[in-house]
Amino acid sequence: MVAGSQPKLLDVGALEVVYAGVVQALRGVTMSVGAGQVVAVLGSNGAGKSTLLRAVSGTLGMHGGKVTAGALRFDGAELAGRGAADIVRLGLVHVPEGRRIFGRLTVEENLRAGGMSVRGRAARSRARDRVYELFPRLAERRDARAVLLSGGEQQMLAIGRGLMSAPRMLLLDEPSLGLAPQVIGKIAAAIKEINAQGVSVVLVEQNAAMALAISEAAYVLELGRTSLSGPSAELAASDEVARRYLAVAGEPAPGADGLPADDHAPGEPADEAPREPASPARTLSRWQPPPARRGLPRPRAGVGAAAGSGGAHAGEPQ
Amino acid sequence: MTTFVSLLVNGISQGAVYALIALGFVIIFKASEVLNFAHGSMLLLGAYVIARLVPSVGFAAAVAIGVASTALLAVLLERLLFSRVGRNKGLGGHGQVAALTIMTLGLDIVIVTDMARRIGSGVLSLDQPWGSGAFSFGDVAITYNRLIAIATAAVLILAFLAAFRFSGWGVALRASAEDAETAALMGIRRWQVSALAWLLAGALAAVAAVFLTGSPTPGLEPSIRTVAFAAFPAAILGGLDSTTGALVGGLIVGVVEAMAAGYSSHLDFLGGGFGAAVPYIVMLVILLARPAGLFGTRELARV
Numbered sequence: 001m002v003a004g005s006q007p008k009l010l011d012v013g014a015l016e017v018v019y020a021g022v023v024q025a026l027r028g029v030t031m032s033v034g035a036g037q038v039v040a041v042l043g044s045n046g047a048g049k050s051t052l053l054r055a056v057s058g059t060l061g062m063h064g065g066k067v068t069a070g071a072l073r074f075d076g077a078e079l080a081g082r083g084a085a086d087i088v089r090l091g092l093v094h095v096p097e098g099r100r101i102f103g104r105l106t107v108e109e110n111l112r113a114g115g116m117s118v119r120g121r122a123a124r125s126r127a128r129d130r131v132y133e134l135f136p137r138l139a140e141r142r143d144a145r146a147v148l149l150s151g152g153e154q155q156m157l158a159i160g161r162g163l164m165s166a167p168r169m170l171l172l173d174e175p176s177l178g179l180a181p182q183v184i185g186k187i188a189a190a191i192k193e194i195n196a197q198g199v200s201v202v203l204v205e206q207n208a209a210m211a212l213a214i215s216e217a218a219y220v221l222e223l224g225r226t227s228l229s230g231p232s233a234e235l236a237a238s239d240e241v242a243r244r245y246l247a248v249a250g251e252p253a254p255g256a257d258g259l260p261a262d263d264h265a266p267g268e269p270a271d272e273a274p275r276e277p278a279s280p281a282r283t284l285s286r287w288q289p290p291p292a293r294r295g296l297p298r299p300r301a302g303v304g305a306a307a308g309s310g311g312a313h314a315g316e317p318q
Numbered sequence: 319m320t321t322f323v324s325l326l327v328n329g330i331s332q333g334a335v336y337a338l339i340a341l342g343f344v345i346i347f348k349a350s351e352v353l354n355f356a357h358g359s360m361l362l363l364g365a366y367v368i369a370r371l372v373p374s375v376g377f378a379a380a381v382a383i384g385v386a387s388t389a390l391l392a393v394l395l396e397r398l399l400f401s402r403v404g405r406n407k408g409l410g411g412h413g414q415v416a417a418l419t420i421m422t423l424g425l426d427i428v429i430v431t432d433m434a435r436r437i438g439s440g441v442l443s444l445d446q447p448w449g450s451g452a453f454s455f456g457d458v459a460i461t462y463n464r465l466i467a468i469a470t471a472a473v474l475i476l477a478f479l480a481a482f483r484f485s486g487w488g489v490a491l492r493a494s495a496e497d498a499e500t501a502a503l504m505g506i507r508r509w510q511v512s513a514l515a516w517l518l519a520g521a522l523a524a525v526a527a528v529f530l531t532g533s534p535t536p537g538l539e540p541s542i543r544t545v546a547f548a549a550f551p552a553a554i555l556g557g558l559d560s561t562t563g564a565l566v567g568g569l570i571v572g573v574v575e576a577m578a579a580g581y582s583s584h585l586d587f588l589g590g591g592f593g594a595a596v597p598y599i600v601m602l603v604i605l606l607a608r609p610a611g612l613f614g615t616r617e618l619a620r621v
């Protein structure tokens with residue numbers, strides 16, 4: 001298990017999720033996030049990262065998914081059975097994959113939408129000022145329609161909008177997706193700043209280098225299971241993670257040193273401390289041996305058609 | 319020429335009333351993704367409540383109660399339709415939306431049948447205090463009812479558009495209409511947004527009823543629901559998910575209808591009673607050119 005004895009804010013225990021009654025997307029995921037932590041969740045496409053966040057934020061139902069087993073608690077409160085809008089009011093906000101900004105609304109209106117659960121005009125305008133302070137670029141473009149923003153600006157807006165309700169925890173689903181390295185660096189710096197202001201962060205990423213650089217602990221999902229977990233620095237230096245998630249363009253990483261994260265996120269803030277070279281592969285808690293089969297799951301005919309989301313619908317053979 | 323101006327002014331007035339109805343239809347669609355075919359019967363009910371109450375409480379109080387009860391009925395319909403859908407779980411998939419739309423058709427038939435029985439074969443008067451007098455300017459004549467309709471519709475539409483644009487409810491409605499899941503992730507409770515949309519739509523329909531049953535119409539007959547039906551092609555040709563479309567569509571249908579009626583002697587070769595079909599013909603022509611309607615972003619086929 002990661003992290004020491006501080007009280008856990010988010011607790012996910014042996015979670016199982018099924019889509020459309022047949023596609024088992026999570027097969028027992030356990031994760032806990034302490035107050036004030038940044039925890040990364042890594043894994044390749046289709047591993048179940050977004051499913052995990054949807055289960056926490058109460059939006060599985062909108063995708064035809066259902067929690068079939070396991071526990072979900074936030075700050076002691078049971079999340080199962082609560083609607084998405086109620087979970088926001090507990091102080092837990094999910095910023096979905098692909099930014100999902102309201103393109104026809106202005107930047108300012110997007111932020112207003114994000115603060116809709118907040119009582120009191122003063123509290124809302126304070127939250128908005130904080131977002132504009134964090135992302136001055138958004139303040140410059142406050143009256144622009146959000147669809148006209150660049151990809152990086154849209155990601156800032158998506159994060160800023162999530163901050164409008166002053167959450168205690170932010171779930172970020174692949175904020176680096178489709179962004180240029182310099183922009184990824186800015187987003188990473190913003191995440192660190194948000195965390196420094198006291199917000200816990202669950203950071204789902206395929207960009208393992210960036211995520212490991214700014215998180216304390218990390219979990220690796222594989223085919224719906226937690227395959228590895230541990231302190232981020234150890235994972236970053238591990239053979240296994242380096243080979244699978246940090247390797248350059250198909251070329252396997254040479255040794256146990258792993259690759260310096262900066263190779264992959266050159267835009268990262270310069271003040272990033274250089275990681276200690278180590279060989280902690282042994283110290284990683286291994287949940288189970290990695291599955292022999294790798295690569296993309298085979299598509300399952302007939303299931304995708306029933307699902308509402310436009311995402312990938314490849315099922316996994318049982 | 320004076321005939322033309324007269325028809326135009328009367329058409330605009332009728333169109334403004336259609337716009338009130340179409341606006342409600344459009345915000346219900348935006349908020350709940352349902353085509354509310356019970357809209358005409360809500361309007362009928364509003365008119366009936368007002369007509370029944372006018373003798374005892376007077377016009378102003380009757381209108382207030384009629385508007386409030388129609389708004390309430392609309393919210394009850396919304397709750398009834400969505401009672402099986404979890405409050406925060408979004409409003410379900412497209413199959414469900416089709417089923418709900420068909421349910422509104424069923425509700426429409428139930429309410430209209432009941433209203434027709436209550437109203438009977440006579441004509442109920444709403445006793446509008448402005449009576450049946452007309453204002454004439456040269457050869458151009460328009461009843462006071464229609465003049466007041468234009469003014470009232472203009473004020474209500476402006477107020478509505480301001481709320482839609484600037485209020486928290488307006489932002490929440492537009493956000494939910496664009497992306498329901500993400501709106502829920504922002505803490506927006508869609509059922510609240512939706513209930514308020516139905517409430518406003520019901521109130522607007524009752525106001526429209528006051529003018530639809532006024533001069534030159536003799537009063538309330540069950541057939542005003544058919545007149546109110548012209549607001550559907552208005553909403554659809556304007557673009558089902560566009561408030562601007564509802565306004566422009568309402569005006570187009572009102573004016574074209576007035577012109578077709580006014581010049582009906584020139585249109586006799588098309589057969590009698592052609593006027594009633596005009597709104598639908600205009601709608602079809604516009605949809606052929608622009609499948610999403612004049613201002614819409616969504617094609618009806620994809621609803």
Ligand SMILES: Nc1ncnc2c1ncn2[C@@H]1O[C@H](COP(=O)(O)OP(=O)(O)O)[C@@H](O)[C@H]1O
Binds near residue numbers: 023064309312
């Ligand atoms: N709406 C859905 N219906 C059916 N299967 C889905 C749906 N969404 C995701 N899945 C499946 O669940 C698995 C996990 O998907 P996801 O959580 O999106 O992975 P990740 O975010 O790690 O890329 C995949 O096999 C995917 O095909």
Ligand SMILES: [Mg+2]
Binds near residue numbers: 051097173
């Ligand atoms: Mg994903």
